[in-house]
Amino acid sequence: MNRALSCAASLVAAAFLVGCETIPPGAERGPHGTIAYDALIEASAPGAQIEANGQDVGDTPVHLKIFGDPDGTFHDFGSPYFVIRALPLSTNQFEQIRFFGTGHWFGPEDRIPKQIYFDMNQKTQVYAPYGPPVYYGPPYPYYWGPEFRFYVGPRYYHRRHR
Numbered sequence: 001m002n003r004a005l006s007c008a009a010s011l012v013a014a015a016f017l018v019g020c021e022t023i024p025p026g027a028e029r030g031p032h033g034t035i036a037y038d039a040l041i042e043a044s045a046p047g048a049q050i051e052a053n054g055q056d057v058g059d060t061p062v063h064l065k066i067f068g069d070p071d072g073t074f075h076d077f078g079s080p081y082f083v084i085r086a087l088p089l090s091t092n093q094f095e096q097i098r099f100f101g102t103g104h105w106f107g108p109e110d111r112i113p114k115q116i117y118f119d120m121n122q123k124t125q126v127y128a129p130y131g132p133p134v135y136y137g138p139p140y141p142y143y144w145g146p147e148f149r150f151y152v153g154p155r156y157y158h159r160r161h162r
Contacts, residue, residue, distance in 0.1 A: 030067035043118040049087040068112045080104040086118040093120040
């Protein structure tokens with residue numbers, strides 16, 4: 001009796017832990033198990049051109065459909081960032097860019113905003129680009145750990161003759 005009870009309890013626990021992933025009712029499904037989210041994009045100058053990941057979306061104000069994970073974060077489609085860019089209308093305005101992390105390779109994962117506002121009169125912050133990794137010492141990185149050497153064939157010892 002005790003064995004049957006423990007077996008039934010383990011089956012119930014396994015079914016509870018496995019569960020199933022559900023999406024909200026009425027949500028539009030996307031590729032790779034994603035859900036479509038709607039983000040309103042506005043700018044201080046109406047009519048500014050908006051680009052999302054290099055593709056033209058339209059002029060502000062515009063509704064952008066973003067496919068994200070069911071928890072409300074950006075989905076990793078192979079890029080570390082989801083980029084939204086607003087292009088200026090006149091010469092006294094500045095280009096505006098927003099980067100959102102997608103969680104690529106354990107990177108930051110941002111939530112999908114419901115509204116994005118670009119102030120075209122503000123100067124954009126300039127960040128220094130990341131350079132290649134810096135190694136100190138020889139032109140290769142050191143590996144500090146156990147070392148294994150395998151010798152094949154007879155060993156040759158050079159004797160010093162006097």
